[in-house]
Amino acid sequence: MADRQHAAIRNVGFIGLGIMGRSMAGHLMDAGFSLHVFNRTREKAAPLVERGATWHDTVADLAQACDAVVTIVGYPIDVRQVYLDETGLVAHARPGTLLIDMTTSNPSLARLIADAAAARGLAALDAPVSGGDVGAREATLAIMVGGEETAFARAMPLFQAMGKTIRLLGPAGSGQHAKMVNQIVIAGTIMGVAEGMAYAQRSGLDPAAVLEVIGTGAAGGSQLNKLGPRMVAGDFDPGFYIHHFIKDMGIALEEAAAMGLDLPALALSKSRYDELSGLGYGSDGTQALLRLYRDDPGV
Ligand code: NAP
Numbered sequence: 001m002a003d004r005q006h007a008a009i010r011n012v013g014f015i016g017l018g019i020m021g022r023s024m025a026g027h028l029m030d031a032g033f034s035l036h037v038f039n040r041t042r043e044k045a046a047p048l049v050e051r052g053a054t055w056h057d058t059v060a061d062l063a064q065a066c067d068a069v070v071t072i073v074g075y076p077i078d079v080r081q082v083y084l085d086e087t088g089l090v091a092h093a094r095p096g097t098l099l100i101d102m103t104t105s106n107p108s109l110a111r112l113i114a115d116a117a118a119a120r121g122l123a124a125l126d127a128p129v130s131g132g133d134v135g136a137r138e139a140t141l142a143i144m145v146g147g148e149e150t151a152f153a154r155a156m157p158l159f160q161a162m163g164k165t166i167r168l169l170g171p172a173g174s175g176q177h178a179k180m181v182n183q184i185v186i187a188g189t190i191m192g193v194a195e196g197m198a199y200a201q202r203s204g205l206d207p208a209a210v211l212e213v214i215g216t217g218a219a220g221g222s223q224l225n226k227l228g229p230r231m232v233a234g235d236f237d238p239g240f241y242i243h244h245f246i247k248d249m250g251i252a253l254e255e256a257a258a259m260g261l262d263l264p265a266l267a268l269s270k271s272r273y274d275e276l277s278g279l280g281y282g283s284d285g286t287q288a289l290l291r292l293y294r295d296d297p298g299v
Contacts, residue, residue, distance in 0.1 A: 114172035146174030198293035
């Protein structure tokens, strides 16, 4: 067991082949790892299988074949199922396997998984990411990690294949806490971007020209520069789903409340997105917040 915990990683499992996972898994193949895949909807694995990845019919079967397993599924309930169910990773991975959850999920669940994993001689890291669909495609993700130093060092070649800025921030759960900080900042910022774009359109300015100039000034930043153009083009296709953002803001509000911290901007942002979701736009990208500033959100 001790040997496997220090052995180099060759066979890597990847579970969750959605907007983020499909690109991230591809980068692991490019880096030379032997890839094993599982996803709720099998068809999404087809492009990776065509490139040589091995499909497994169950999480348990995949776990048995791998030195490390990376997951990026949707919600905490999915993470719990993939890791902690009787058919899950913790029950079926071989001792010494490294488990890395990159889903945005609860810090408390990350700690639970780390404890359950340690009890079976496995190592677990929480390693959520920031940088969106573009960061996943370009392998430039920011990766915030919680867990043990030895597991972090072992995971580094995998992280380097998928991201650029990679930091261990503390024990299990710290990666998820850092991701909440990220989402709190974005929650306020995206409201400012939507309001700025609504104002630019209503005032008769050319929003694209405004974006070009303010994007290089003090207002510039990834939300404005990446999502501003999608807003003004009326392109609301998902890079980051509204329903996932609502999940993240809910976790952050819960964690803040448990610390006795009041975050009114975050609460306002969540209520705006809840409204949008109630209108049926939960599967749009977060830039669709602009809809709420139109006379008719559906246009
Ligand atoms: P997504 O497109 O919905 O991908 C999630 C994938 O996980 C889907 O393919 C889904 O299967 C699969 N899945 C869910 N539960 C599963 C289970 N129990 N077993 C096996 N597969 C399962 O979402 P995404 O945009 O890639 O986001 C994934 C996670 O990363 C979310 O937690 C999100 O908040 C976070 N995140 C997203 C972004 C972004 O910009 N998109 C950025 C940073 C972080 P199906 O194919 O059947 O749906």
